[in-house]
Amino acid sequence: MDSLFNHRKKDKVVVILGATGTGKTKLAIDLAHHFPPAEIVNSDKMQVYKGLDITTNKVTKEECGGVTHHLLGIVDPNSNFTANDFCHHATSAIGSIIGRDGLPIIAGGSNSYIDALVNHHPDFRLNYECCFLWVDVSLPVLHSSLNARVDRMIEAGQVDEVREFFDPYADYTKGIRRAIGVPEFDEFLRAEATTDEKTKNKILEDAISRIKVNNCTLANLQVQKIQRLYTLWKRNMHRLDATEVFLKKGYEEVWEEHVLAKSLRVMHKFLYNDKNHVSSENDVLATVSAAMATATH
Secondary structure, three states: OHHHHHOOOOEEEEEEEEOOOOOHHHHHHHHHHHOOOEEEEEOOOOOOEOOOOOOOOOOOHHHHOOOOEEOOOOEOOOOOOOHHHHHHHHHHHHHHHHHOOOEEEEEOOOHHHHHHHHHHOHHHHHHEEEEEEEEEOOHHHHHHHHHHHHHHHHHOOHHHHHHHHOOOOOOOOOHHHHOOOOHHHHHHHHHOOOOOHHHHHHHHHHHHHHHHHHHHHHHHHHHHHHHHHHHHHHHHEEEEEOHHHHHOOOHHHHHHHHHHHHHHHHHHHHHHOOOOOOOOHHHHHHHHHHHHHHHOO
């Protein structure tokens, strides 16, 4: 009986990893459109909280493209959502998705959450088989992209967003206030009402610079963590080099060629054990183009 139990078929889960700003959410949504009915379980520890959508870079309703997301903007921003909390809510969401004959796709940058779920949660280990997709970008290229993203977030109104959330007595070690882009503005928000314009602008520039540095530091740490996880999961972990996507014009075309096409090959083999489902690179690209055309009409 034990032998039969240990070899029973497990349900399949896709896990998308990568440093901040590499395109994990985009890949998750693209794959969800290609393998319906799929739903996404967020594993970003700041995006689980309500509020600060610009600062935490939450996916917009338009970007979701109709794909259901779980654990996104659901938690009280003043509470602490732990790895154990994530495991509890994620397993519940995954079970509900599979109960609807859907494919669960876990995506987010908080590798400690993924580690806790996949390596240390007994029920998950017992019931699920994972395919890991690692979206990787050369760090110098990624750092440049992250800096540009900060500038776009500032233009989109991040300072106003954080100002509305500002509490001079708040604890920056709890909840959403730990997010990069919140504590860095504390000095500016305290000083802006009583400081001259020149000094105020200098404090703001310094805050933005610290956000850029902290984002790049985070990306470095995330890559180090993923490399450690790779030693545990390398049999089922597939690296997708997205560097060219960030270097070349024609983003969608390069994305399809360098990231999505390989992901589709991996996914077909994982889900259907079909090594020959897509016979050539051209077939993959044709399949991708058809899927993208369908999604946009």
